[in-house]
Amino acid sequence: MNSFVINSVKGDINLGQVSWEAPSNIALVKYWGKKGLQLPMNSSLSLSLSSSKTKTTLSWRKKPKGEGLSFDLLFEGKKKVQFQNKISTFLERVEDKIPNLKDYHLEFDSENTFPHSVGIASSASSMASLALCLGSFAAYSGNESFLGDTFFEEVSSMARLGSGSACRSIYGGWASWGPYQIDNHEKGSDFYATPFTKIDPLFKEMSDFILIVDSSPKKVSSTKGHALMEGHPFAEARILQAENNMNKLVDSIIKGNWDVFQSVVENEALSLHSLMMSSKDPYILMHPRSLVVIEKIKEMRAKTGVKCCFTLDAGPNIHLLCPKSENTSIKRFIESNLQEFLENKNWIEDSVGSLGPKALEC
Numbered sequence: 001m002n003s004f005v006i007n008s009v010k011g012d013i014n015l016g017q018v019s020w021e022a023p024s025n026i027a028l029v030k031y032w033g034k035k036g037l038q039l040p041m042n043s044s045l046s047l048s049l050s051s052s053k054t055k056t057t058l059s060w061r062k063k064p065k066g067e068g069l070s071f072d073l074l075f076e077g078k079k080k081v082q083f084q085n086k087i088s089t090f091l092e093r094v095e096d097k098i099p100n101l102k103d104y105h106l107e108f109d110s111e112n113t114f115p116h117s118v119g120i121a122s123s124a125s126s127m128a129s130l131a132l133c134l135g136s137f138a139a140y141s142g143n144e145s146f147l148g149d150t151f152f153e154e155v156s157s158m159a160r161l162g163s164g165s166a167c168r169s170i171y172g173g174w175a176s177w178g179p180y181q182i183d184n185h186e187k188g189s190d191f192y193a194t195p196f197t198k199i200d201p202l203f204k205e206m207s208d209f210i211l212i213v214d215s216s217p218k219k220v221s222s223t224k225g226h227a228l229m230e231g232h233p234f235a236e237a238r239i240l241q242a243e244n245n246m247n248k249l250v251d252s253i254i255k256g257n258w259d260v261f262q263s264v265v266e267n268e269a270l271s272l273h274s275l276m277m278s279s280k281d282p283y284i285l286m287h288p289r290s291l292v293v294i295e296k297i298k299e300m301r302a303k304t305g306v307k308c309c310f311t312l313d314a315g316p317n318i319h320l321l322c323p324k325s326e327n328t329s330i331k332r333f334i335e336s337n338l339q340e341f342l343e344n345k346n347w348i349e350d351s352v353g354s355l356g357p358k359a360l361e362c
Contacts, residue, residue: 009140010362014062018136019360021055022128022169023048023353024120026208026319028265028311029246030272031164031177032238033229037093038160039190041229042242043178045249046168049208050353052114054125057362058133060104069095071106090127090162097145097158098138108133114348116217120210121165121313123222128169131159132357156192164226167193172356174199174253180246182254200256205352207327209320209334212346214287220276222314228279238275242268258323262309265321269311276314287316289341294318296341300333324351 009018025046033041063070069091073080087108095101108130114120135155139146145154152170160167160177168175174196179188188194229235245264252260276283290312297310297320306329308322322330331349339345 009136013141015060016137016140017057017059017362018133018140019055019057019362020129020132020136020357021053021360022125022132022357023050023172024052024054024114024122024125025049025165025168025175026121026311026313027165027168028268029242029249030268032226032242032272032275033232033235034164034226038164040164040178041235042239043176043180043188043246044165044168044242045174045176045180045196045246046165047174047206047208047352048169048172048356049120050351050355052112052120052125052210052348052350054110054112054122054129055360056108056110056126056129056133058130058137059107059109060137062103063105065103067102069102071108074107074109076111077109086162087130090130093161094131094134094158097154098134098141098143100141101134115215120348123163124165124169127162127166128159128357131155131162131166132170132359134158136359153192153194156194160192170357171195173197173352173354174203176246176250178246180243180250182250196250196253198254200254202256202258202323203253203261204354205324207322207324207330208350208352209322209330210348210350211293211318211320211334211338212343212348213289213293213318213341214316215343215346218285218315220283220285220314225276225279225314228281229275232275232279234275234278238271241271258307262307265309265311272314273312285315286312290316290318292341293338296337300337304329306330306333 009016011017025048027044027046029045031040031044035041073087110126132155135146156167156170168177175193176188176196177193178190179186249264307326311319
């Protein structure tokens with residue numbers, strides 16, 4: 001792995017380039033609320049997607065010392081000024097890990113395989129791919145902490161400093177962030193995500209149908225939403241609920257228990273939106289059609305016994321999850337019963353991506 005990471009760099013340390021793509025992920029146990037420097041108030045578990053990815057190319061050139069951090073940020077070749085402050089803060093946070101960053105002018109150019117504002121976490125995949133590029137740069141520079149078998153752990157810790165959920169996009173398949181119980185032992189860390197691999201065959205090949213109810217930009221950013229958990233009247237109870245759900249979900253995935261999995265995933269999704277609606281400054285991110293779609297999913301499931309469940313991120317769009325064996329039934333259901341409630345009848349079919357990030361040729 002180490003030689004591959006280094007050999008993926010084109011050029012030399014004075015003038016070079018590296019490209020990575022990283023998947024978006026959907027959290028099933030939700031991370032909501034922060035403590036310290038980008039640490040989670042509760043543990044979370046996610047699945048990384050197969051087709052929904054961000055590709056980032058990092059180019060660098062040596063510059064005179066003493067000029068400080070400098071960078072350009074582009075999206076699909078065009079400057080993206082609105083994210084300058086976010087990336088500047090991120091680079092300042094990772095400077096301790098890569099102290100020679102300030103000796104180079106950096107240029108990040110990203111592109112997504114999916115449209116914005118459709119319920120796919122672009123911040124997770126974009127910050128993950130950006131962190132992977134920086135990790136390769138650090139390895140190529142001879143930074144020892146990025147040269148060993150802990151490369152992905154180091155990059156996950158770094159990605160967390162830009163976007164909490166990005167730390168889970170460093171891995172394919174299932175990933176956890178924060179401690180949880182398994183086989184009477186505590187696993188996981190608040191500082192980086194870890195791959196979760198002890199999975200029953202039922203959950204190894206999962207589909208994610210992303211139902212686009214409303215693609216308008218969110219009225220409240222995730223950063224502001226997390227901040228509202230400080231002093232939230234239900235914060236303490238939420239932490240206990242999340243840790244309990246985390247342990248139950250892990251157990252269900254190991255044992256192949258769909259009923260428990262479904263119950264926890266939907267409880268987490270609705271709890272997330274309940275926390276938003278019960279904040280000090282309450283807000284609603286669901287759309288009325290979101291509720292219609294959820295009710296129709298529940299009605300169909302009760303009638304047919306099809307294995308499926310829904311989840312939502314902090315927005316109105318719905319992820320309809322199912323084992324791949326149920327794909328035909330779910331597609332027929334969406335086309336016959338849900339399309340009229342979707343924006344422009346729009347939905348995206350994706351799946352669990354087991355391969356995870358990939359270094360690309362520049």
